[in-house]
Amino acid sequence: MITRRGATEWNNVHLTHHARLDDLISVDNSPDSGGPARRGFEVLRETAREVESIIADARRWGRPMRGLGSGWALTDIAVTEGWLLDTKLLNGCFDVSSRYFCRSYPEELRPLLVITQCGTAMGELNVFLEVARHPGARRALKTAGIGAGQTVAGAVSGNTHGAAIKFGSTPEFVAGIQLVVGTGRSLWIERQSRPVLNRDFADMLGARVVRDDDVFNSALVSFGAFGVITALAIETDPIYHLKFDPVREVSQFALKTRLGKPIDDDHFEFIFNPYDSAEAMVAAARRVPWKADHPAPAPLWIIRSKSGFAPGDRTAVGFLKTPFLSARAKAKLQFKLYRENAILDDVRGSPGQLFTATITYFEGYTESAYGVSLDDAAKTLDVSSEVVRELKLPAISQVRLVKPTQATLGFTRHEPATAVFEFGLVNNQKFAEFEKRLRASLRKAGVEYTFHWSKNSCLDEPTVCEMYGKKRIDTWLKAREWVFEGDKELMRLFDNDHVRRAGLGVR
């Protein structure tokens, strides 16, 4: 059912953006008053119908709207000043009967495909997949980000990446998308090159089938601009463990040499201190068979003592702004703290046991992240370190490697693998200055880059064009126009400042 909470002030989780909303609307799976609980297809069908009715209302009232996941994006990509549609209560997860698969879809993969509603948090999805009644039925996500608090649709639409160098980022595990755009009937979108579910399935959803690679790949990373994703078909693997080796502390010279050699791990990330070429560390893991009796590892990112004491919301920023302590000293301390509290070190567990953080982010803090080719990673390490030192930023960097995405505007698109560099920064003018100088330096060094849609300060039209090229952008724009059946008024509902600034809005 729909609950309208009315006009309200809203902040994203990290408090980097604030909006005054006309209405905050929740949709949940409860039945119309007095009715029986919704089950199976009815859940998906009724959700689409309710979202469709909200879009129709938004159009009637001329209010822009947007779907909201967990609000983890640090940019204003999920922000609107109109109606925000909170999807967190849409958290149904289902297996699919074999009769709804296309004949060409392999039999052995069918038990591994699940349908999840858009608002299911990654942590919830892990529980659904990994904690099954029958051990044989346990499954696991093919990849995940470090956190588990994002909703699945939010994670996919923003290209949450993780560090699965042999698999890729979260959009890669999506096989089907239920999209509600306000044209009267939801769409069930799949790749033409890889059909998964048959027409009977779409009929049960009350959806129109769309099989088109360009539309599918464009809708994958569309950050709310394609309407509201209400459900996703995702492909999983039989449950497995990731076995992390002991963290290797290496010099940056050794690290750069390592990056030039083939990487045989399934998960690969490294951390470096831009102020000290002796300080870098590598965390790598391989997939190994799941062991039922293996104890779950202690969770990471715990900042609380046993008696409950933890840093306050502004402690991190307070530390980073402390006078009389050099940026170099602050970076050194951060590197040490990261080593002690935030890196997977000599542990073994399932993705749901390892990637668990849902931490409330620190106020006044933000992140800058961008992808480059693995071939340019060593050069980027030097270039970005130089910019950090020039600006005297108290920052270290985490870098995660992923296989290139098929998503049209996926920022993890670089071949042969994308190295995603992330810097935690104070959210002040230096954040934009850092990215401005970084872009100039990367350009000068001949490094192609793409900024993370949810972690940047600077995505304007020329930058987006530089990052993706005209062909990809045109494909995305054309796909967007196609799903909305060319209805510009409808498309405008899902434009926001970020989309317009990036040159992706209605023209």
Add this chain to the structure above:
Amino acid sequence: MLLRRLSRSTPARRPRRGATRAILALVTLLSACTATSYHVYQVGGTRGREQGNQPSTEWQSETLNSLVWGAVRQDLPVDSCRLGDGTRIAIDEIRIRRTVGHRAATLFTLGFWSPVRVDWRCAKPPGPRGVLN
């Protein structure tokens, strides 16, 4: 009388520039602090705020007042933790904040009036599960 005596015993002096600056800085700091919460207490999350807190709603806030040294208090009925059909759902997290303004109000009224800011968000009920057939 006392005031007059004090003023007589204190020679009139032009305030020093440093002192003026310090006062201005203090006033600026206090004004900034009035709107900023420094004392935050957070309750909830099945394994603390770092783990498992997956709420079903955004944060909602109310300022609550306690008056006449606690003889009269303002309670907070949380009627927002409900599904559309009226089913109640649990509260996931509560945050209690005191700004410097809240502290000052308590101090200057000697505890007669004591405000706090309360934030809460609701928990997720288990989602529907099963086989689509």
